[in-house]
Every structure is written in structure tokens, then in C-alpha cells.
Amino acid sequence: MIFYYMQDITEEMGPTAIMPGTAYYDKFVGDQGETILPTGKAGTMVLVHFDLWHKASLNVSGMDRYMLKFQFVRLRAPESPSWNHLGTEMNLTGGTPYAHLNLWRDVWNWMRGEPGQENLSATEDEVPIEPLAEELKSEDEVIRARAADQVGMLGEKAASLVPELGRMLNDKEPVALNAGYALGRLGSAGTDELLRLMSEGTRQIAERAAYGLQSAGAGAVPGLLTLLEHTDEKRRALAAFALGAIVPSTREVSSALIACLQDPSDWVRRNAIEALGMMGSEAGEVCQALANILEESILQEGDGTAETTTTRSKVIS
Numbered sequence: 103m104i105f106y107y108m109q110d111i112t113e114e115m116g117p118t119a120i121m122p123g124t125a126y127y128d129k130f131v132g133d134q135g136e137t138i139l140p141t142g143k144a145g146t147m148v149l150v151h152f153d154l155w156h157k158a159s160l161n162v163s164g165m166d167r168y169m170l171k172f173q174f175v176r177l178r179a180p181e182s183p184s185w186n187h188l189g190t191e192m193n194l195t196g197g198t199p200y201a202h203l204n205l206w207r208d209v210w211n212w213m214r215g216e217p218g219q220e221n222l223s224a225t226e227d228e229v230p231i232e233p234l235a236e237e238l239k240s241e242d243e244v245i246r247a248r249a250a251d252q253v254g255m256l257g258e259k260a261a262s263l264v265p266e267l268g269r270m271l272n273d274k275e276p277v278a279l280n281a282g283y284a285l286g287r288l289g290s291a292g293t294d295e296l297l298r299l300m301s302e303g304t305r306q307i308a309e310r311a312a313y314g315l316q317s318a319g320a321g322a323v324p325g326l327l328t329l330l331e332h333t334d335e336k337r338r339a340l341a342a343f344a345l346g347a348i349v350p351s352t353r354e355v356s357s358a359l360i361a362c363l364q365d366p367s368d369w370v371r372r373n374a375i376e377a378l379g380m381m382g383s384e385a386g387e388v389c390q391a392l393a394n395i396l397e398e399s400i401l402q403e404g405d406g407t408a409e410t411t412t413t414r415s416k417v418i419s
Contacts, residue, residue: 105140105148106170113139116161118169123198125153126205126313129275134199178380179349181215190214200247200276204254204283208317217319217349231260238266246270247277254284261291268295271303271310282314286322293318297325305336312340316347323348327358335367342370346377356381360391371395 111117121135139159140148150156152173161167192210211217229252237249250270253260267288270281285292296318300311315322322344329341342362345355362374375395378388 103150103152103174104172105150106172107142107144107146107148108168108170109144111141111146111167111169112163113141113159114161114163115165115167116159116163117141117167119157119159120150121155121199123200124155125151126202126279127155127275130155131199131276136197136199176380179215179217180213183214187214200244200280201251202276202280202283203251204287204317205279205313208283208286212349229256231256231263234260235263235266238263238270243274243277246273247280250277250280250284254280254287257287258289258291260284261288264288264291264295267292268299271299271307278310279313282310283317284314285311286314286317286319290321293322293325297322297329300337300340301329301332308337308340312344316344319348323352323355327354330358330362335365335370338362338365339367339369339373342373342377346373346380349380351381356388360387363391363395 105118117139119137119139121131121137124131124135135155137157140150142148192206194206208217231253234249234253234256237245238253240246240249250267253263253267264285267281267285271278273281282296285296293315296311296314300308300315303311315326326341326345326348330338330345332338332341342359345351345359348355356378359374359378362370363378365371365374375392378392381388
């Protein structure tokens with residue numbers, strides 16, 4: 103989203119406080135995160151990830167503060183960079199509570215229209231497995247999180263660490279996040295473990311596995327299609343989410359997601375709609391299916407039978 107300042111904004115005026123690097127956390131990281139107050143002259147536009155933890159700050163200026171907030175979403179996955187793109191490597195600036203290199207690289211490559219590109223440096227590729235295996239069991243969560251990240255950079259050569267990474271999906275959130283994305287980069291062994299955990303694990307573990315599966319790419323698609331038939335609505339909804347994040351899509355996937363539009367679960371239908379909305383392939387079939395659902399929703403709203411699902415915003419109290 104974008105904050106547009108219609109006047110000069112200072113810290114004394116109480117701008118919205120944000121915590122960089124927390125967009126992927128469901129739990130508040132407290133003092134481990136850095137809180138900043140975006141300020142600027144009139145006309146300033148502040149680009150902020152919608153899911154960052156944020157809070158209101160105190161206005162002690164004696165002046166009213168005004169701001170326009172614009173929310174937006176991509177209508178399809180990027181096919182090429184939409185900014186002044188000068189290189190293939192990420193430029194990391196620091197200032198985040200934890201490092202999530204595999205996650206960040208996954209998002210970076212998706213935004214460049216090249217999902218699945220590794221961009222591993224020779225130094226990262228030569229990290230020995232044995233010390234990492236020990237660090238995964240460290241008492242220090244920062245060391246565990248860093249080790250899981252590095253394991254993911256090794257790819258399939260680190261497949262022997264799949265069982266330990268699978269157990270780490272029950273670890274503290276930053277550690278589990280790195281473990282999930284690492285599993286998504288360890289080939290079929292990692293993908294199979296993520297599919298198992300998404301099907302059999304607790305709901306929290308299933309959510310974490312879904313993130314890893316969407317980064318696993320096409321290799322995860324057959325298992326995710328099977329999970330669309332799971333008896334638990336949460337697993338079906340997560341499968342729809344992950345399928346929508348894997349690009350490029352296929353006719354088989356779009357057809358399966360269209361079938362999900364008739365699922366009895368509101369969560370499954372919503373995730374399927376969002377996934378279909380991002381697809382560029384099979385546009386005619388997808389658009390007609392979405393138009394039908396929109397018409398049905400309008401009719402239900404008119405007779406008072408429509409259900410609603412709210413979204414969460416991460417607010418620091």
C-alpha cells in the first residue's frame with residue numbers, strides 16, 4: 103500500500119509506525135524488531151508492505167495529521183521487472199529482525215518474472231553440510247534460523263537434512279519460516295515432506311508447509327491437487343493458495359481451482375478466487391468462472407444469504 107502525505111509530516115505528528123522485515127510474521131517479534139516512523143514533505147509517497155506490523159504513534163504536535171492510504175494488488179503474476187532493474191541479485195539493506203534469504207529470493211525472482219531461479223553464489227554453494235546439521239539443533243534460535251536458510255541454498259545435496267527441517271516447522275516462527283522455504287528447495291524429498299506435514303500436521307504446521315510448497319514450484323503441483331480433496335477445509339484452502347502462487351500455471355490447475363468455486367467452505371472458495379485472479383493462462387475459462395461467481399454473490403447479497411470473511415491487519419497494541 104502507499105501512504106500519501108498531503109502535508110509535511112514530522113515524527114511529532116504521529117505518523118503510522120512500522121516494523122521493517124515483519125511482513126511474514128503472524129506473531130509480534132517485540133524488541134527484536136525495529137520500529138520506524140516514516141516522515142516526509144507534502145507530496146511524499148511511502149510504499150509499505152500491507153502485512154508489516156504497524157501501530158499508531160502519538161501526535162504531540164497540536165496539529166491534525168492527514169494522509170491518504172492507497173491499497174492495491176497485482177492482477178496477475180509479473181512477467182518482467184516493473185521497475186528500473188539493473189541486476190539479477192538482490193540488494194539487501196539490513197535492519198530486519200531475522201534474515202530469510204530463501205524467502206526473499208523467492209519473492210525477488212517472482213517479481214522479476216523468473217520464479218524458481220536460484221542465483222546462488224559460489225560461496226553459499228560450498229557451505230559444508232555437517233556443521234549446518236549441528237547448528238540446526240542449536241539452543242540459539244538465531245543460529246537455527248540462519249542454518250536453515252543456508253541449508254536451503256545448498257539445494258538437493260542437503261536432502262539428508264529433510265527430517266530435521268521437517269521437525270523445525272514446529273519451531274519458533276522465524277526459524278520455521280526458514281525451514282519451510284529450505285524444504286521447498288531440497289527437491290522431491292523436501293516437497294514430499296512438506297506435503298505430508300500439510301496433510302497430517304497441526305493447522306499451524308500446515309500453514310507453514312504451504313509457504314514452502316508454493317516456493318517448491320511445479321514439483322509440488324500433483325500433491326497439491328490431491329490436497330484439494332482433503333477432508334479438512336483448512337488444508338484444501340491452503341492447497342488452493344499454494345497452487346495460485348506457482349507460476350506458470352496449467353489448464354489442469356485452473357480447472358481444479360474452478361471446481362473449488364463450488365466447495366462448501368468459504369475459505370476454500372476465497373483462496374480459489376484469488377488464485378484464479380492471478381492466472382494469465384486459460385483467461386476465457388477463468389474469467390467466465392469468476393464472472394459466474396460474482397453474479398451469484400451479488401444475488402445472494404441481495405436476498406441476505408451471503409457470507410462474509412474478514413481479513414486481518416497486523417496491529418501492534
